[in-house]
Amino acid sequence: MRKADQTRDKLVEAARAAFWARGYSNVPLRDIARAAGVDVALISRYFGGKQGLFEAALNGAFDWPDLFDGTEDPFGTILAKFSNPAKEGFERQVVRMILMNATDPDVGPLVRAEMERKLLAPLRARLGGEGAAANVALFVAALLGASLARQGLQLHGLADQPSAVYAAQLRHLVDAALSFDVAAGTQAGAGR
Amino acid sequence: MRKADQTRDKLVEAARAAFWARGYSNVPLRDIARAAGVDVALISRYFGGKQGLFEAALNGAFDWPDLFDGTEDPFGTILAKFSNPAKEGFERQVVRMILMNATDPDVGPLVRAEMERKLLAPLRARLGGEGAAANVALFVAALLGASLARQGLQLHGLADQPSAVYAAQLRHLVDAALSFDVAAGTQAGAGR
DNA sequence: GTCCTTTGTCAACGTTTGTTGACTTTCAGG
DNA sequence: CCTGAAAGTCAACAAACGTTGACAAAGGAC
Structure with a gap:
């Protein structure tokens, strides 16, 4: 179960790079899989589909490092x-x-x-x-x-x-x- | 040749409505053809393809009615x-x-x-x-x-x-x- | 070593998409 | 009426897409 998390992370990272740059509908899953060095089938397996992968990529994208916890403006x-x-x-x-x-x-x-x-x-x-x-x-x-x-x-x-x-x-x-x-x-x- | 221009116009109008609302890559040509009441094949025939149709829709989209010719600001x-x-x-x-x-x-x-x-x-x-x-x-x-x-x-x-x-x-x-x-x-x- | 879970691979499916070519219909000019 | 260009219809194509299921490899538990 440790190894699978690494692949998941690689996929999410590649998905971010692609989705953020070209937009959701302009990115084929095969591109993301190739960039991550992983088989396409694993996306549907791990994230349930393209939309699931996007949600995983979106999750945490707004978790700013100490923006709202400090006293700064x-x-x-x-x-x-x-x-x-x-x-x-x-x-x-x-x-x-x-x-x-x-x-x-x-x-x-x-x-x-x-x-x-x-x-x-x-x-x-x-x-x-x-x-x-x-x-x-x-x-x-x-x-x-x-x-x-x-x-x-x-x-x-x-x-x-x-x-x-x-x-x-x-x-x-x-x-x-x-x-x-x-x-x-x-x-x-x-x-x- | 008169009739063809009417169909061209109907296609361009439907293309604008669709492209402006959902974005170029999210609009299938068949949707535009259906909205215009026209066969899909005519798009490639008249405009050379999807990109040509978009160019035709884009053309004239910036021709503001008397914005730069008058003396107004x-x-x-x-x-x-x-x-x-x-x-x-x-x-x-x-x-x-x-x-x-x-x-x-x-x-x-x-x-x-x-x-x-x-x-x-x-x-x-x-x-x-x-x-x-x-x-x-x-x-x-x-x-x-x-x-x-x-x-x-x-x-x-x-x-x-x-x-x-x-x-x-x-x-x-x-x-x-x-x-x-x-x-x-x-x-x-x-x-x- | 044997088993079983985990992980990855591969080929294929069913759709959808843009595009093409052959055919039919329409209709004005002679 | 006859002819031929113009306009439209239809079926089909090849490619790309997301997704699935069967199968193989890996790796620890016993």
């Missing part, structure tokens, strides 16, 4: 993780996973549910107050939008910026998201 | 179209199209190229100035992020808001996107 921590390094951090992978799989008809609902449980709810609890939900949702929207535009769509003016400038852009957007006041209703300053 | 116009009605506007469909297909390995590059040509470049030309690219990219990022969070992910705190509140949220985020100053580099106000 999770918003600032997340922002810092996204701004600073070019190296693929833990949070970066989660965002790529969301962008690639949250709109899929098959596994989208799973992703959204896990997201709500492991990310949005804790962030709301940290912020507290009446309009916490609005600010948290805007925070996530800004983060996803910026990541999609820079990494996913490679937009000119965002993807070609040095990380210092991108950090300033992201902070500017996130500040707006967190400073939104629900009670104020409609505020001054139209478009442009 | 396109940023404000787009923002207004997204804030006000519950009815599915033209711009809304484009955003849904982007969110569902821009990350696809097959047609993603096509979508991004068309997006750059028909949306980002005109917006940059309108804004002008040195850092126009940065602001335009942030504008689009904010718009896509908010739409993804509200319509796509149904985030609590954004999807359950009345349209008046959502309009204020969107305007708040977009204002930040357009007010970003590239030259200022790093500015004051960290996370939270």
